[in-house]
Amino acid sequence: MSAIxxxxxxxxxxxxxxxxxxxxxxxxTGELAVIVDxxxxxxxxxxxxxxxxxxxxxxxxxxxxxxxxxxLTPEQALQNAPDADENRFKVPAILDGE
Amino acid sequence: xxxxxxxxxxxxxxxxxAGETTSVEAVQAHLDRIAAVDGGERGVNAFLHVNAEEALAxxxxxxxxxxxxxxxxxxxxxxxxxxxxVKDLIVxxxxxxxxxxxxxxxxxxxxxxxxxxxIRAAKLPMLGKTNLDEFAMGSSTEHSAYGNTRNPxxxxxxxxxxxGGSAAAVAAFEAPLALGTDxxxxxxxxxxxxxxxxxxxxxxSVSRYGAIAMASSLDQIxxxxxTVLDSAILHELIGGHDERxxxxxxxxxxxxxxxxxxxATGDLTGVRVGVIKELTGEGYEAGVQARxxxxxxxxxxxxxxxxxxxxxxxxxxxxxxxxxMPSEVSSNLAKFDGVRYGxxxxxxxxxxxxxxxxxxxxxxxxxxxxxxxxxxxxxxLSAGYYDAYYGSAQKVRTLVQRxxxxxxxxxxxxxxxxxxxxxxxxxxxxxxxxxxxxxxxxTIPANLAGVPGxxxxxxxxxxxxxxxxxxxxxxxxxxxxxxxxxxxxxxxDKWGSPLINQAPQLAAAIEEGAA
Numbered sequence: 039m040s041a042i043x044x045x046x047x048x049x050x051x052x053x054x055x056x057x058x059x060x061x062x063x064x065x066x067t068g069e070l071a072v073i074v075d076x077x078x079x080x081x082x083x084x085x086x087x088x089x090x091x092x093x094x095x096x097x098x099x100x101x102x103x104x105x106x107x108x109x110l111t112p113e114q115a116l117q118n119a120p121d122a123d124e125n126r127f128k129v130p131a132i133l134d135g136e
Numbered sequence: 137x138x139x140x141x142x143x144x145x146x147x148x149x150x151x152x153x154a155g156e157t158t159s160v161e162a163v164q165a166h167l168d169r170i171a172a173v174d175g176g177e178r179g180v181n182a183f184l185h186v187n188a189e190e191a192l193a194x195x196x197x198x199x200x201x202x203x204x205x206x207x208x209x210x211x212x213x214x215x216x217x218x219x220x221x222v223k224d225l226i227v228x229x230x231x232x233x234x235x236x237x238x239x240x241x242x243x244x245x246x247x248x249x250x251x252x253x254x255i256r257a258a259k260l261p262m263l264g265k266t267n268l269d270e271f272a273m274g275s276s277t278e279h280s281a282y283g284n285t286r287n288p289x290x291x292x293x294x295x296x297x298x299x300g301g302s303a304a305a306v307a308a309f310e311a312p313l314a315l316g317t318d319x320x321x322x323x324x325x326x327x328x329x330x331x332x333x334x335x336x337x338x339x340x341s342v343s344r345y346g347a348i349a350m351a352s353s354l355d356q357i358x359x360x361x362x363t364v365l366d367s368a369i370l371h372e373l374i375g376g377h378d379e380r381x382x383x384x385x386x387x388x389x390x391x392x393x394x395x396x397x398x399x400a401t402g403d404l405t406g407v408r409v410g411v412i413k414e415l416t417g418e419g420y421e422a423g424v425q426a427r428x429x430x431x432x433x434x435x436x437x438x439x440x441x442x443x444x445x446x447x448x449x450x451x452x453x454x455x456x457x458x459x460x461m462p463s464e465v466s467s468n469l470a471k472f473d474g475v476r477y478g479x480x481x482x483x484x485x486x487x488x489x490x491x492x493x494x495x496x497x498x499x500x501x502x503x504x505x506x507x508x509x510x511x512x513x514x515x516x517l518s519a520g521y522y523d524a525y526y527g528s529a530q531k532v533r534t535l536v537q538r539x540x541x542x543x544x545x546x547x548x549x550x551x552x553x554x555x556x557x558x559x560x561x562x563x564x565x566x567x568x569x570x571x572x573x574x575x576x577x578x579t580i581p582a583n584l585a586g587v588p589g590x591x592x593x594x595x596x597x598x599x600x601x602x603x604x605x606x607x608x609x610x611x612x613x614x615x616x617x618x619x620x621x622x623x624x625x626x627x628x629d630k631w632g633s634p635l636i637n638q639a640p641q642l643a644a645a646i647e648e649g650a651a
Contacts, residue, residue: 042515046515047511050511050514050515050518051511053514053518054466054498054510054511054514055470055473055491055494055495055498056495056498056499056502056507056510056511057483057492057495057496057498057499058499058507066507066508066511069508069569070508070511070512070515072569072570073458073508073512073569073570073573074512074515076455076570077454077455077456077458077459077525078455079452079455080452080455080456080459080525080528080529080532081524081525081528082528083449083452083455083456083528083531083532083535084528084531084532084534084535088531088534088535089531089534090527090530090531090533090534091530091531091533091534091537092353092530093339093353093383093586094339094340094353094354094533094537094583094584094585094586094587094610095338095339095340095383095385095586095610097340097382097383097385100382100383102379110246110247114246114247115246115476117244117246118243118244118246118476118477118478119476119477120474120475120477120478120479120480121480127475127476129475129490129493130482130488130489130490130493131487131488131489131490132489132490133489134487134489
């Protein structure tokens with residue numbers, strides 16, 4: 039497994055939508071390299087015959103009656119909005135330019 | 137210090153029922169205590185928000201029902217009128233919920249968590265919201281955006297984490313009961329280092345609805361108290377099926393208080409206690425190991441059969457946890473994007489698109505540890521690394537479960553120190569994330585496997601509390617209450633009183649530090 043590079047961290051920060059300056063990227067790269075090294079052994083611990091576990095106590099077919107449940111009113115839903123207009127969340131432009 | 141705040145929750149409940157005191161008096165005594173020891177330069181800082189008005193109103197309501205008597209008084213929950221503190225990761229109507237993050241500063245939840253609905257229905261006055269590592273990520277509460285919580289045993293040391301606020305509040309007699317959440321040890325490790333009791337229930341046995349998700353396959357809400365019986369009674373109140381949590385178990389709530397009372401006889405005849413070889417010895421402080429060994433001797437003398445068990449895959453548990461947890465974190469925290477709620481920060485210059493707003497919002501709203509985990513999780517889930525990291529970690533999870541299954545063939549409960557060390561000084565691990573992660577080495581396996589665990593006070597090492605952890609098979613939470621209560625009884629008989637009575641006088645310590 040390859041160690042984590044600064045280039046990787048730049049890419050990951052973009053994927054995760056976290057803006058980082060140069061100093062932060064340097065620090066994060068160093069810290070992640072140590073962490074990733076220390077957990078790399080995990081990839082050799084289990085053979086191909088071991089099934090993966092995603093939940094400790096799996097439940098199947100968790101269903102409910104198809105009826106309207108308790109929902110938020112528009113006022114409740116918008117009470118913490120950074121910006122709202124006419125019962126809608128207001129956001130900056132989705133696309134750059136025109 | 138008034139006598140009323142030193143009572144256990146069950147003893148206070150008894151006095152309320154007998155009419156020897158009132159809920160208003162009890163709530164006021166705790167509010168006074170919070171005012172005396174929580175604030176200021178050297179205060180405990182367990183609370184992020186104090187909910188005085190509502191707490192007193194609920195208390196008055198309970199007192200009025202009791203005074204009127206009749207069917208309504210009869211129907212009151214045993215803990216009605218007993219105040220409780222709530223970790224600020226659990227959402228509450230009428231009080232801000234911050235998750236210890238600037239991202240949610242001042243955020244008011246439009247709904248209650250299921251456990252909060254239950255607490256309201258049972259009429260426990262809520263004293264307020266307690267401090268935590270940001271989004272419950274940490275083992276020291278130093279990652280809170282709202283300052284450190286101090287350990288009541290030594291105000292220069294950490295109270296554990298992430299639930300340092302709830303544990304410190306209970307240890308400092310600011311509340312008899314608190315709620316915590318445990319993803320990798322965030323209830324049990326703070327319990328250990330503050331000399332209090334903390335329980336991580338079986339995964340799915342207490343609804344997670346309304347606990348701000350960190351790692352959904354690991355998170356669990358549980359009780360934080362000073363006695364094992366109090367945890368059992370609170371656990372019974374908050375447990376049970378909830379259709380709003382799709383991982384909620386359908387099982388009825390087991391008889392946990394009964395198990396704790398049985399344990400409190402101190403008799404462990406016929407109980408097989410398995411010592412997890414991999415969670416002792418190297419890496420554990422000598423004082424921690426010594427208290428652990430003494431606890432084993434006491435249990436043996438009380439009739440327990442002590443057996444040694446091996447869990448060879450536990451050595452991979454920490455690594456697997458630090459792949460699975462950040463992976464889930466990176467997904468769960470994607471919702472904090474400055475669109476629908478929480479902080480929104482506009483970029484200083486350049487095009488004002490939503491994508492850039494997200495980037496600057498998350499840069500300003502999240503602290504370093506949260507960013508670290510999000511980036512690590514994004515890495516573990518990314519193309520080319522998924523199989524090697526996340527996929528492998530999920531297989532290790534299977535191996536850890538198999539280790540538990542094999543160990544529980546030989547033992548009814550397993551035992552280990554809760555934490556390898558006692559409370560450390562502020563700042564001593566802040567610059568070394570890996571050293572911080574190692575605090576949870578003994579608590580993480582239970583989260584990976586979904587099994588229940590308790591931490592009970594096991595004595596002191598260099599004047600600081602040591603925790604002893606019991607683990608049981610999934611759905612067998614009653615066993616950890618029986619074993620925990622038995623050890624509590626055996627140790628208190630030896631000490632002559634609860635461990636917490638040996639804690640230094642807090643008001644004096646705060647004054648001394650300020651002088």
